[in-house]
Amino acid sequence: MEWMSWTLPTALFFSGIAIILIGMTAWQIVSPSIERRGFIPLETTRGDRLFIGLLSSAFIHLAFVALTNADLAVATALCVIWMVILMRWG
Amino acid sequence: MQTKVENNKAWFLVMPVFLIVAFSAIIPLMTVVNYSVQDIFDPYTRYFVGTEWFKQVMLDSRLHEALLRQFIYSFTILAIEVPLGICVALMMPTKGRGASLALILVAIPLLIPWNVVGTIWQIFGRADIGLFGAFMAEIGVDYNYASNTTDAWLTVILMDVWHWTPLVALLCYSGLRAIPEVYYQAARIDQASRWAVFRHIQLPKLTNVLIIGVLLRFMDSFMIYTEPFVLTGGGPGSSTTFLSQSLVQQAIGQFDIGPAAAFSLVYFLIILLVCWVFYTTIMNMQKDK
Known part of the structure; x- marks a missing residue:
């Protein structure tokens, strides 16, 4: 694993993604997702909303890094709120 | 009523692909x-710098220019290749030996490796030894891909098309x-016109095939490296330096x-x-129908 040059923050990041994916799979098995239309003008499943949420969160973080000098934890907090809104009402 | 039996054995068949993708991509x-x-x-000396490289990459004007060029390039070739591809397909014979011959002839450019395509066009465009370059010179057009x-x-x-x-x-x-039929x-x-049949x-x-075609061509053209590298080397200046070439340079x-890893991401x-x-757009267009 040394060749992959792991760092603690990236290990935590990938562990987080893995836990989300395992959690979503378990959720899907227990109660299968049904396509619905929320505030996004598309019919989406839970997985679609997760994908949109993760991708938009990546861009929010990039915009934060490029345009501000604020602590990145602020961007992460905003993204968590955004993900909750998206998953519930998206 | 017949009930559909569901089991998860098919997942074992997907496992080899998953493992290959894991090793080659994830x-x-x-x-x-x-x-x-x-x-x-x-390999043994490295320091954690947080998001520093991302900031540098996001504010780098050379990369902004390469990104703009990349979008212009990809959308231009899509705008040409998709309608042209449909026209060629409509004109191709459907039966007999002509159909086989047309398929082989049309498929030939696809069989040529990228660097060879670059070399072919490098020679083809030269005014002294290339057919295209010589033709342009003959009709009085001052054409020189190396300096203009x-x-x-x-x-x-043209090469990508x-x-x-x-x-x-x-x-x-x-x-x-x-x-x-x-x-x-x-x-x-219904005595539909040729246009109505097409439309x-x-x-x-x-x-469905156009979804695949557009996606393949977009992804491929957005990652293009070899052909422009061989043909123009990214020049004149950096006018045909696309994203992948900037990335390789870095x-x-x-x-x-x-910084190159941040750029890649x-x-x-x-x-x-x-x-x-x-x-999503294309799939939703289908759903709306």
Whole structure:
């Protein structure tokens, strides 16, 4: 694993993604997702909303890094709120 | 009533693909993420720098220009190759020896390796020994792809159109062959015009292959490296330096692994976003029908 040059923050990041994916799979098995239309003008499943949420969160973080000098934890907090809104009402 | 038996044995059949993708894509991608937050001097000396490389990459004007060029290039070739591919497919013979011959002829450019395509066009465009270059000189056009930006762009686009329109054409051809004859019979009974047949029968039936064609061509053209590198070397100046060439210069030329990894991730996210937008738009167009 040394060749992959792991760092603690990236290990935590990938562990987080893995836990989300395992959690979503378990959720899907227990109660299968049904396509619905929320505030996004598309019919989406839970997985679609997760994908949109993760991708938009990546861009929010990039915009934060490029345009501000604020602590990145602020961007992460905003993204968590955004993900909750998206998953519930998206 | 028959009940459908559900089991998960099919997952075992998917496992080999999953493992191959893990080794060829997921693990390298994770490694790139790890590189992107470190300053790497050699395999044993590296320092965590947080998001510094991302800031540098996001504010780099050379990369902004390369990104703009990349979008212009990809959308231009899509705007040419998709309609042209459909036209070629519509004109190809459907039966007999002519059909086989046309398929072989159309497929030939696809069989040529990228660097050879670059070399072919490099020679083809030269005024002294190339047919295209000599023809342009003959008709009095001052054409030189090595020193003129417009000519370089024209040649790079022509080269891609020549190389990849056959892919779109073959996909459309297979889509057209899959349309049952009864649709055409119904159109003849209704005395539908050629345009109406195309607009209401052929084009809707081609949607699926066009999704694949547009996605493949977008992703491929957005990652293009070899052909422009061989043809123009990114020049004149940096007028045909696209994203992958900038990335290679940074990663291999300058050995700036950290910034290059950050750049790769931004590049990856842009491709992911555009492909998702394309895919979702086209799939929703189908649903609305």
